[in-house]
Amino acid sequence: MAKRQLAMVMDLNKCIGCQTCTVACKTQWTNRNGREYMYWNNVETHPGAGYPRNWMEAGGGFDDQGNLKDGIIPDMVMDYGVPWDYNHDEIFNSSADEFVLSPNTDPVWGPNWDEDVGIGDWPNSYFFYIPRICNHCSNPGCLAACPREAIFKREQDGIVLVDLERCQGYRYCIAGCPYKKIYFNPKISKSEKCIFCFPRIEKGLPPACAHQCVGRIRFVGFLDDEESQVYKLVHKYKVALPLRPDFGTQPNVYYVPPVLAPPKFDENGKPIENEQRLPMEYLEKLFGPEVHQAIKTLEEEMAKRERGEESELMDILIAYNHADMFRLDHNYYEKIAAEQGLKGSEYFKIVDVRYIQGANTKKVEGVFGKVYFETQPALKKEEENKEHH
Amino acid sequence: MKKTLKAAVIGVTAFFVSANATTDGFFKYEVIDALQINEEISTNPNNPLWEKAKSTEVTLYPQVSVRLNDKKANELIPKKEAVKAQVKAIYNDKNIAVYIKWKDNTPSVQPPFTTNQFADGVSIEFPNKFGKGITLPYVGMGDENHPVTVYLQKNVAGRDYQKVFVSKGFGSLTEVDTKNVDIVMTYDEKNKEWTAVFKRPLTDEYTDLKAGLVPIAFAVWDGNQYERDGNKSLSRWKFIRLNKFELDKDYVEYVSWGVPYVDWPEKGEDIGDPENGKKLFQQNGCAACHRAAEFQTAPLGMAPDLSDIGGIANAIYLKESIINPNDVIIRNLNINRHYMKTNPDRFKAYPNNSMYEWYIKTDGKKQSKMPAFTHLQEQDINDLVAYLKTLVDWKNFK
Secondary structure, eight states, rough: OSSSSSEEEEESOOOOOOOOHHHHHHIIIITTTTOOOOSEEEEEESSSSSSTTTTSSSSSSSSTBBBOOBBOOOOOOOOOOIOOOOHHHHHHOGGOOOOOOOSOOOOOOOOTTTTOBBSSSSTTTEEEEEEEEEOOOSSSSHHOOOOOOOOETTTTOOEEOOTTTTTTOOOOOHHHTTTTOOEEEETEEEEEEOTTHHHHHHTOOOOOOHHHHHTTOOEETTTTTSHHHHHHHIIISSSEESOGGSSOOOOOOEOOOOOOOEEEEEETOOOOEESSOHHHHHHHHHHOOTHHHHHHHHHHHHHHHHOOOOOOHHHHHHHHHHHHHEEOOHHHHHHHHTTTOOOGGGGGGGSSSEEEEEEEEEEEEEEOOOOEEEOOOHHHHHHHHHHHO | OOOHHHHHHHHHHHHHHHHHHHHHHHHHEEEEEHHHHHHHHOOOOOOOOOHHSSOOOEEEEEESSSSBHHHHHHHGGOOOOOOEEEEEEESSSEEEEEEEEEESOOOOOOOOSSSOOOEEEEEEEEESSSSSSSOOOTTTTTTBBBBBEEEEEEEEETEEEEEEEESSTTTTOEEEETTTTTEEEETTTTEEEEEEEEEESSSSSBOOOOEEEEEEEEEEOOOOGGOOOTEEEEEEOEEEEEESSOOOOHHHHHHHTTOOTOOOOOOOOOOOOOHHHHHHHHTTTTTGGGTTTTTTOOOOTTTOOOOTTHHHOOOHHHHHHHHHHGSSSOOOOOGGGBSSSSOTTTTTOOOOOOGGSSSEEEEEEEEEESOOOTTTTTTHHHHHHHHHTTTOOOOOOO
């Protein structure tokens, strides 16, 4: 069990679904070396099947008794979606009439396949966005499922990481995670996941997804730090709730539920008073029964502001400046590193070199003559060693 | 001079052993006669040398002692068939090679760009220490008192996936150097059969196989049935007979105790009465923690499931487990799989449920939670073992 716990709060009322977080994460961590299909951060439209497709029905997590439940491993093509390219070269380098823009594979799913689809009929159709990262759970399903005990939760901040030396690619973690936020890297045959940008965190910077967020919806801090905005949102005002708490893993990413939905219209196109377009049952399914009180609090505090009164909660959610939204502690990590006798680049000790390998490494061909991945340096070394024998 | 003397000694030992009725079956069905040669050993399974080596049939049973959490894989387990493998061995002055051939209608390669497809694979293991006075390890990759060396070959696209591990039970595999080890695995499309040959030095850093009787166990993985890791089929400890080295009669007596086994074509006299053994199983409360056959009420994961223990455990191992459970303490499957829904910490983390731990620690020493049933009469223990030996049914696996 962790001594401290980092947490993230995302205010769903302000998420505009721009995917800047997704891109920030992808360019930082997952655009290379077998991670191309992975989205450690994705933004999905709800109601919807999400990414991977129907992850909420894919099992994992714990039952009422606290026992790990069985789960399935999503399929690359059907559930995650194979990354594809377009024939830009053909179109731009030859007479445009000869070619139409087309993908180089026939995709059937992708990370934003059902984006903005939502549910319901006009004019009462609705949807909202949920950005998702690893929840760095207090009782992680992935960690529990690993027969190798290769997944660990850092004592200093509760970040959940895979020890790539121990991982043998058995993939029980993927079945065990009810959020399907741990992925199999087929190139190296090991599991990988969101690392909460811990090399940034240790330098006092928030994760890339949070830092880049255009809508300023994300708050990052320690849950035991009563001065932090995450503490206030989660514990003081209780307006930030975990996603699918019924999965039993005690997530540490919290969401301020959407209350700012447009009104519901009657047959004549007139707004119906006191009617929510987003059904409360759906919000309750996602965020648990506490969602009622959370929404009540949010509405009360909004009303205060409308009357011109003070509201600390509203001030927090307006997200005036990053310094308050992200309360990290560079000195705290410096102290831990000093205690362990680590210096400088040794901070990266736990991170496999694969994480910091540059994006410009040479491309290699896959077994069927297709270019899949960039060279994986550790593997190359392995092959070299074999040749020596 | 010396050589002749040694040969004579072996002759005497062999005579002694064959004079014993129970060991006859043991040597016939549990022992792989290794062929001694002078030339280099070929890892090519089609090399004519392998035709000269005697073949022994080994049965591998689905692993159901511990239950993993892959829904699709678990759904397939009750429908699985035991795997029949043909096993041979050859040795010379320096090396030993083990050949294994088994039927698999669906050759599976782990492809380079999928998430949910698995490789066919095969492995063999040797106890790091064995011989007179040394008890057999737990067959599922050893235990803390009995490290084993495991050789693994998987069929992964784009690379030759060969690994050697030293292991002390589930989750404890440590990769070691593969130099001096050669493994070849080939598929015969016509006969729908895999053949693998493992070649290693007779003696290495971890094990010395220069002995008359060398314990060995086998495992195979069928990628098509989502098999990997503990989700596999495995044999009980079998034994390779190296004629060049002396046969220790005490060790033969020890490892052959309690034969016959359920998969022998001819059985003969058993050590006890399985009917009475079943009664004793009930009377002694075994089913409170263990699942087996019709006894399915123990909580999942409370203790090893014994449903096919008669196929994968040696009789002497079963006896030792009953009277001296502390000798082979099996490492728990990840204890975080079960938590207690009380006393969460300030970050809402629930503590592990110690009910599911298989051992307790006193003064840093592990002690099995299973009590030693030393109070039982010798015949009762034999009856219990006779009953456990009949358990080869995994159709109730849930």
